[in-house]
Amino acid sequence: MNTVFFAIVLAAFVVAAWKQLSGQIALRGEDEVMPMEALSSAMIDSAGGAVELAIGLVGVMTLFLGLMKVAEAGGLLVILARLIRPLMTRLFPEVPANHPAMGAMILNISANALGLGNAATPFGIRAMQELDKLNPHKGTASNAMVLFLAINTSGVTLLPTGMIALRASAGSLDPAAILPTTLFATACSTVFAILAALFFRRFFPLGPAPASVQMPAPIVVPAVARPDTASAADAPSESASAEQPDTREYDDRGYPLWVSFAALLAVAALIPLTILHGRVISPWILPGLMFGFLLFGVLRKVPVYESFIEGAKDGFQVALRIIPYLVGILVAVGMFRASGALDILVNGIGRWTMAWGMPPEALPMALLRPLSGSGAYGVAASIMNDPAIGPDSYTGFLVSTLQGSTETTFYVLAVYFGAVQVRRIRHALLAALSADLVAIIAAVIAVSWLFAL
Secondary structure, eight states: OHHHHHHHHHHHHHHHHHHHHTTOOEEETTEEEOHHHHHHHHHHHHHHHHHHHHHHHHHHHHHHHHHHHHHHHHTHHHHHHHHTHHHHHHHOTTSOTTSHHHHHHHHHHHHHHTTOGGGHHHHHHHHHHHHHHTOSSTTBOOHHHHHHHHHHTTOOOSOOHHHHHHHHHTTOSOGGGGHHHHHHHHHHHHHHHHHHHHHHGGGSOOOSOOGGGOOSSOOBOOSSOOTTSSOTTTSOOHHHHHHSOOOOBOOOOOOOHHHHHHHHHHHHHHHHHHHHHHHHHGGGHHHHHHHHHHHHHHHTTOOHHHHHHHHHHHHHHHHHHTHHHHHHHHHHHHHHHHTTHHHHHHHHHHHHHGGGTOOTTTHHHHHHTTTOHHHHHHHHHHHHTOTTTOTTSHHHHHHHHHHHHOOOHHHHHHHHHHHTTOOBOTTHHHHHHHHHHHHHHHHHHHHHHHHOO
């Protein structure tokens, strides 16, 4: 991230300086300003926007971290982990099968698949916090963290609710037509993300674990542990848990294999359901999620309100913790856009990508998507509301698919790694960007096949 961060700022500064010295004029809204003035304004605006974004996440983080606590207290995370144990234990062999990290990762991936956007972020942060407890190399991303981030930034999207709504507002005759193209692109991206994370890890070794974080003896806990049943003597101190990895032994019993396969088939059966009835299902997702979690807690005799409040307390602290990381990456991206470096990049390669099915109008969307979610969304909205293009044109279908099938990679890395103070991200960025590239290629193939005129 050090190299990437500096390279983005360097490119922005060089381009703005060249324009300033050559007497060119930049635009800020409808006003003409000097390039360096536009760059300065972009820095201040981006820094303020990063803080506003983090503060805006406080509410949703508080809500869903509270629901996560209810689910954990009732044993839902363990149940989910045991259901897909055959798959998860092969992908994450270093994570105990019934560790809370498993359930948190499953909830995060499921929320992303349903197009819940920021609602998936608290689940992902919780998963990273649990994975960090197993990580002996504090400050360095473990193999499990990198693989989870790669899957997260490329996860299969069954229901791109945001883009369906945007297409409908732009006057599309079939707003949900992007479901098959989005599913194809994210499926290809997810498979490649897993392969890339597994392949690149050999070039970024972790090294031996520091001797200072070795635990003297493991602590055995039951498979479904209620938080109020553990004795104070068995609970590690807060300072110890912050410095030492979690080496407790977890009951790794799984459900019978046929139960796991039945659960996976049930998930697979949701794919055609979302394609056929996505617009009807999407308004039910968030209310149903909250009701379902609380109902599960009530049935498991969990004090749902007290558990919700206990988990919700972390929301504000987590949001404050990620502010510096958001400011850094969003200021760099804002400078890159305001300097005109993005326009130079688009103009330089646009004529080449046109021959491969990527029109110049859609290229800024593809380049911005890993950097800025709001910037990419704005480009997509402007394209679909352009009377000369429209949502049901080839370009409209392509930008809709790109927005729904790719993730804001730099944002995800900044937020998730920032939440656990990881600075050495190893091959996480390489694997994630490789998956983003595959998603773009797959989106072009799918849209060309279905919607090319």
